Amino acid sequence: MWICPKCSTSVEPSFEICWSCGTTVDGVEDPTFVTADNASPIKDPSDNLRKSKESSVEPELPEPPLELVECYRARDSAEAKFLMDRLAEIGIMALANGTHMGNTEYMLPLFSPRIEVRAEDYARARGLVDEFELRKKARLAGVENL
Numbered sequence: 277m278w279i280c281p282k283c284s285t286s287v288e289p290s291f292e293i294c295w296s297c298g299t300t301v302d303g304v305e306d307p308t309f310v311t312a313d314n315a316s317p318i319k320d321p322s323d324n325l326r327k328s329k330e331s332s333v334e335p336e337l338p339e340p341p342l343e344l345v346e347c348y349r350a351r352d353s354a355e356a357k358f359l360m361d362r363l364a365e366i367g368i369m370a371l372a373n374g375t376h377m378g379n380t381e382y383m384l385p386l387f388s389p390r391i392e393v394r395a396e397d398y399a400r401a402r403g404l405v406d407e408f409e410l411r412k413k414a415r416l417a418g419v420e421n422l
């Protein structure tokens with residue numbers, strides 16, 4: 277055990293410099309010495325890896341951003357609402373002009389509302405919309421009970 281000539285800290289004999297201030301037994305200070313408190317944390321490669329993995333994971337959002345595709349342009353709010361109800365019946369969430377159509381919006385005279393569904397639902401939605409359009413055309417053509 278030796279006593280640091282600079283800061284009077286007791287230093288283990290196995291240390292050549294004072295662990296507290298970096299001074300040698302002879303009183304020579306090491307200009308490059310940094311105390312443990314000031315030293316930057318030892319880089320752990322596995323720690324970096326873990327961090328990069330974490331940052332690549334998307335933060336959990338209550339509702340993930342939806343990729344919406346237009347599946348139909350309705351004639352008016354009533355038609356949009358009707359179609360959206362039909363879509364909802366088969367479990368497809370649809371939006372009209374970017375909103376869920378509540379009863380309030382249903383009353384708004386939207387001009388040709390754009391009906392959008394999630395990309396993954398598009399094929400099923402199109403099936404329903406195609407059928408809807410066929411029926412509509414038939415109705416307009418005066419054909420009943422198609």
Ligand SMILES: [Zn+2]
Nearest residue numbers: 280283294297
């Ligand atoms: Zn010291």
